[in-house]
Structure formats: structure tokens, C-alpha cells
Amino acid sequence: xxxxxxxxxxxxxxxxxxxxxxxxxxxxxxxxxxxxxxxxxxxxxxxxxxxxxxxxxxxxxxxxxxxxxxxxxxxxxxxxxxxxxxxxxxxxxxxxxxxxxxxxxxxxxxxxxxxxxxxxxxxxxxxxxxxxxxxxxxxxxxxxxxxxxxxxxxxxxxxxxxxxxxxxxxxxxxxxxxxxxxxxxxxxxxxxxxxxxxxxxxxxxxxxxxxxxxxxxxxxxxxxxxxxxxxxxxxxxxxxxxxxxxxxxxxxxxxxxxxxxxxxxxxxxxxxxxxxxxxxxxxxxxxxxxxxxxxxxxxxxxxxxxxxxxxxx
Amino acid sequence: xxxxxxxxxxxxxxxxxxxxxxxxxxxxxxxxxxxxxxxxxxxxxxxxxxxxxxxxxxxxxxxxxxxxxxxxxxxxxxxxxxxxxxxxxxxxxxxxxxxxxxxxxxxxxxxxxxxxxxxxxxxxxxxxxxxxxxxxxxxxxxxxxxxxxxxxxxxxxxxxxxxxxxxxxxxxxxxxxxxxxxxxxxxxxxxxxxxxxxxxxxxxxxxxxxxxxxxxxxxxxxxxxxxxxxxxxxxxxxxxxxxxxxxxxxxxxxxxxxxxxxxxxxxxxxxxxxxxxxxxxxxxxxxxxxxxxxxxxxxxxxxxxxxxxxxxx
Numbered sequence: 026x027x028x029x030x031x032x033x034x035x036x037x038x039x040x041x042x043x044x045x046x047x048x049x050x051x052x053x054x055x056x057x058x059x060x061x062x063x064x065x066x067x068x069x070x071x072x073x074x075x076x077x078x079x080x081x082x083x084x085x086x087x088x089x090x091x092x093x094x095x096x097x098x099x100x101x102x103x104x105x106x107x108x109x110x111x112x113x114x115x116x117x118x119x120x121x122x123x124x125x126x127x128x129x130x131x132x133x134x135x136x137x138x139x140x141x142x143x144x145x146x147x148x149x150x151x152x153x154x155x156x157x158x159x160x161x162x163x164x165x166x167x168x169x170x171x172x173x174x175x176x177x178x179x180x181x182x183x184x185x186x187x188x189x190x191x192x193x194x195x196x197x198x199x200x201x202x203x204x205x206x207x208x209x210x211x212x213x214x215x216x217x218x219x220x221x222x223x224x225x226x227x228x229x230x231x232x233x234x235x236x237x238x239x240x241x242x243x244x245x246x247x248x249x250x251x252x253x254x255x256x257x258x259x260x261x262x263x264x265x266x267x268x269x270x271x272x273x274x275x276x277x278x279x280x281x282x283x284x285x286x287x288x289x290x291x292x293x294x295x296x297x298x299x300x301x302x303x304x305x306x307x308x309x310x311x312x313x314x315x316x317x318x319x320x321x322x323x324x325x326x327x328x329x330x331x332x333x334x335x336x337x338x
Numbered sequence: 339x340x341x342x343x344x345x346x347x348x349x350x351x352x353x354x355x356x357x358x359x360x361x362x363x364x365x366x367x368x369x370x371x372x373x374x375x376x377x378x379x380x381x382x383x384x385x386x387x388x389x390x391x392x393x394x395x396x397x398x399x400x401x402x403x404x405x406x407x408x409x410x411x412x413x414x415x416x417x418x419x420x421x422x423x424x425x426x427x428x429x430x431x432x433x434x435x436x437x438x439x440x441x442x443x444x445x446x447x448x449x450x451x452x453x454x455x456x457x458x459x460x461x462x463x464x465x466x467x468x469x470x471x472x473x474x475x476x477x478x479x480x481x482x483x484x485x486x487x488x489x490x491x492x493x494x495x496x497x498x499x500x501x502x503x504x505x506x507x508x509x510x511x512x513x514x515x516x517x518x519x520x521x522x523x524x525x526x527x528x529x530x531x532x533x534x535x536x537x538x539x540x541x542x543x544x545x546x547x548x549x550x551x552x553x554x555x556x557x558x559x560x561x562x563x564x565x566x567x568x569x570x571x572x573x574x575x576x577x578x579x580x581x582x583x584x585x586x587x588x589x590x591x592x593x594x595x596x597x598x599x600x601x602x603x604x605x606x607x608x609x610x611x612x613x614x615x616x617x618x619x620x621x622x623x624x625x626x627x628x629x630x631x632x633x634x635x636x637x638x639x640x641x642x643x644x645x646x647x648x649x650x651x
Contacts (some may be wrong), residue, residue, distance in 0.1 A: 045590075057587060072561070073589075075590040076591060277397070279388050281387075
């Protein structure tokens, strides 16, 4: 990760003097190097030291101290005149897509990936077409502005009518599981760095969620978590959920941490902040942290057959 | 901890419909009980689930969702028309003061305590005077609005000219150490619950701080921490400190946590947020977290003989 001449030009075009930098955890170690490079270009630089999970989590309050906020690692979610987004790209060899072919069930392939790899999705498509496949890449929109992009709270680009398979290119099992739950289609996940392809299985995941819901059923109280982060705040949804139970209380949080959930001492929570907290981070939490739909099922206003993955519109 | 009729009256007088509650960690377990009691009185209640260390750390943004914020456990630091402060009082037997007598060196005793016990300081004074001592209790002011009150970032009420001893009544060693460092006087610390009296010894503390400063001396970079909490923000001081070294960068943080300091990967920090972070929490941090004065000594603009404890004016 470096300071590009394009970034310097964009900062100069805005006549920025003080520049605030924000990084997700995986890139944070680069912050001083980037700050040094920008300082050498004549800027005064400040760094956001808080956790950052996405563009839902912009450090806009640093604009009280800086002319521009440069947000690294994510695509825009909120357009703000004083924010520059610098997504982080990770290259791979597009030929790796051939590793996924044995798992594909048909010939019409929907392609999705995360922001690190969107720049190579077109080339992956060309490879597949040269092998006789048809490919579909959904144009960018809303929370996922790049073609074929999915994020942990939005899988719209994977809803491709008529596709035989959705091929997710990226690391980890969370996103392809989300794609499968969001679309109900056959999904193949290809890690472009290791070349390992697999088919995510939502059944084990759903059975774990079911067990959590049962554990939460007899909780004396429910804490309905509302995020203080502007891009994760679903206050109206939280109010609607709270109205489903007289044991429910709205709890506003910035960082949803195991320590704070323990300190509050509530026996079960419902999370209207980042959906990944319920799914990815449940293992860190001392008590069940349900999704909105799971709480609706618990309260009898939704059936288990209507289980949906939590997304932020 | 209960909902007093006085609190209900004050909320009704303000025609509050939605009430936000904020608690420090030690009282957070009470939040649902308090919320239930207020709900029964007809209020809609929301809870702040974030960490809270003092009135420096008001959840004012919850006033976007509530008519009044009730902040439990601390005295006012910032006056705000929509904030009600509900300090938490812990009783003790004032006769316990006799346990401290063997350690007192003179007859003119300055009395200080923390917010939990200020309501009993007058009675402690009467006991001492009945035993032939003279007592001094400084009127409240600024960050410490109650007579004789000290907090972890302000020891003004302990600066009592002509006192033979400062008697601190309270729990833990941090506050009496702070009183000793802030005043340079003979200090006796009396735990009113156990009856144990002791004389804090700043020498060991200072030798630890000296070792941390030496460890920080060769750091490649310094992160100058600026708090995003309104009552802990010392941005001008941070800018002045940053100007002392071309290896220093301003880092803005809300929660100063070991994880985030590690993620940033900076070899030493200077803390302009809550002073207790440097003193109490250093043991949790992976690298030195110096006070402003310690960094000044490191940069050669203050001498070790001028070591001062960090306070927020």
C-alpha cells in the first residue's frame, strides 16, 4: 500500500492542508508509513486510531480537525464532499478460475467478489467465456458500487435470475455462505490466492443459529442493539423489534464487544448493527446475539421457513 | 441503586417522554432494573451500552433519540440542559477515621475523597475535630464540584496550604498516589470499608515511569493520542507535544485499547486523553504510554525534577 500520485493530486486539487487517515484493522499497520509519505508531500497528517470495519464506519468527526478524510480499504457507502475513498486491491492470476470448474453445475455463471478483487472480475469473465461459459456480472449499485461486488451486509449483486451457479471469488467462508443464504442458489467459493474451491454448506450454519435462538427463548430480557455508527444505524428497525416483546430494551453501542455485553448482563441480544456481528462474532460473545429475522421468528411473527440472512438495504 | 422519586419528579418536570440511561462499568448491571422501574413510571427508556469512565464521557449523541440523558455515578463536569447527573453514594461508618490516626504526622488535616463518599466528609471532619484535630475541606470547583472531592484527573481540592497531612478516604491506591504526586505533601489513605490505612509511596511508581520513558526513548515513532470524548479532548496540548518531535503523529481515538495500540503498531504513545490510561492501564498496554510531562522530559523541554502528575484543568 502506497501513496499514489493520484491521491496527492486529489488532495492538492482540494487545497487540503490537514489530512485525516482511516484504515481497517488489516491495513492499520501501514498508517505511519502513509502518514510519513503524505507529510513529505507537505500535508499535515492525523490518524484515526479507532477500529474500522467498513465504509459504514467513517471517522467523519475527524473533519473537525482535518480538511479531508482519506478512508482506505473500502468503496464509498456514503458520499461526502470531504471524504476520499482509497480501496485496497489484491491481485491474483485470473487463470485460477479453472480450479472452480469441476464444482460448477451449469454453464451460466454469475460472478461476485469482494472489493479487493473487483478489478479482475472482467478478466475472470473473459477466461470463463473462452472456455464456453456464459457469465453475468451485475452492475454496481448502492452499498456495492463496483460491478459484481458483495459486502458482508449486502448481496444484491448475487441475485442473478437464471444463473446456474454463483461463483464467489475471495477469501473466507462468510461471504459465500451469505451469497447462498441470500440467493438460495448453488454457490461455489474460490479462494483466488490458494486456488481452493468449495461449496458452502448453510445447513450446519443454520443449525447453529437455531440452537442460539432456542438458548435465547427464555431470556429474562432482550437488549436490542442499535449502532451509533452512521452506516450501521437501523433505529426504526430496532424500535419495531422492541415493540415485539415487553422484555426488550434498546441498547445503543458503538463497539459491540464481549466485555460490554457482559457488563450489561442481559441474557440475549438482538443486533441491528453490522450483520457480521451476529454471524462472524457470535463465537466471541458470552450470550446469543440474534439477527432481526431470528428475533422475529422467536416472537412468532416470522416462520423458520422464511429465515433470511441479515442485510442492510 | 434505585430510581428515586426525586429523579422521577425531575424527569416529569422536564416533560421527558424518552429517557436515555448511562452507567459506568461498575453500575451497568443495574441498567435493566433502572430501565424497568422508569418504564413502569411511564417513560420510554433507552440504554447506552458503551464503556463510560466518567462525566468526561457523556453519551450526548443519545439525545438525538431521547429527551433527557441520565448519567449515573458521577458529578457534573459539563453542564447541559438535557443531562441529569445521579451520583452513586456508598455509606460507611465515620468512626472508621480513627484507624488513620496512628499514621498522621500533625494536627491540621486536609480531607479529600471520591464522589461516592463526599456526603460523609463533613461527619468525618466533626469526628476528627472532636479528637482535637483541625480539619480543612476545600469547597467544590470545576471538575470536582463537591467539597473535598478528587477525581483521577484533578486533585485541586487536595492542594491545602499549611496542612500537616492530607487524609484521603476511599478505595484503591491510585487516587492517594495522585494526591501525593500533585501536592508533594504527607498523605494517608484510609479505605473506609476495610479500615486499612496506609501511606502511599510514590518512589516505586516513579521508578516504573522512569523505566517506561527509557523504553520509549528510541521509538521510531510516537503516537500522540487525542481523545474523541469531549471531556478528555486536549487537542491543543497534543499539537504542542507533536511539535516537539518530527517522529510524532496525532492519533485520534475513542476507546484507547491494547488491541488498537497493537494494530497501529507504533512503538510508543503519549496520552492526552484520560490521565488514568497512562497510570492505571499501562499494565494492559503492549508499549509505553507516556503522560504529556513524561514526553516533555524525553524531548528535553522539562527536567525530571519537574515531574508532575497529569491533570486536566
